[in-house]
């Protein structure tokens with residue numbers, strides 16, 4: 181049974197069709213990437229999976245269970261937003277524990293223990309007392325990731341987690357995120373416009389264009405046998 185099953189997802193904003201019938205099956209523990217240019221519907225799709233946005237039609241299920249009517253904090257999915265979205269007035273520790281206490285309802289001590297555990301694993305324990313403005317971009321993104329992983333959700337949704345980082349940090353974090361997701365056994369869905377990120381991080385990639393999936397395959401398959409000109413121009417070798 182697929183961990184994440186999307187069937188016929190459609191979504192419009194006014195006259196703009198953001199998603200035009202998305203079908204996807206993502207397996208348990210898979211590192212999956214959704215790759216497409218700006219405006220292709222990636223963030224909208226992630227927000228629908230997380231429950232932050234309602235689709236016009238189609239269904240989302242996790243492990244065979246429909247997520248219709250289930251609010252974001254009750255879903256087995258944690259999201260890492262593109263621009264960190266850390267609360268500026270809270271420390272890193274408070275940023276991590278806030279959702280654990282109010283979203284998951286954990287007692288203070290347990291929330292704090294979990295935050296320290298994931299921070300140790302990610303080697304960011306020394307940052308826990310700092311506020312976002314006292315951290316670099318890479319440090320902030322590690323804390324945003326720690327906040328998502330601390331929920332121990334089966335599914336981790338990442339919306340362009342590497343954008344805005346310098347090239348060297350980008351390359352380091354790319355590998356770090358992929359190996360962390362494997363280490364905690366989470367199913368990762370990583371949305372990106374960067375083909376190298378998708379190629380490096382993902383077991384399988386879905387290429388999305390104007391709200392439709394053009395092809396799903398392993399990085400090797402997409403590169404060697406692109407199904408459309410669009411895929412070829414984005415990831416493949418020239419046809």
Ligand code: ADP
Pocket residue numbers: 193196197198216217218219220221222223224225
């Ligand atoms: P991506 O993340 O791939 O850049 P988005 O999912 O953000 O794409 O957007 C897909 C399309 O939907 C774009 O045309 C965008 O302008 C439109 N869109 C997304 N969110 C909204 C919104 N809240 N209101 C109106 N239009 C939106």
Ligand code: MG
Pocket residue numbers: 222223224
């Ligand atoms: Mg986006």
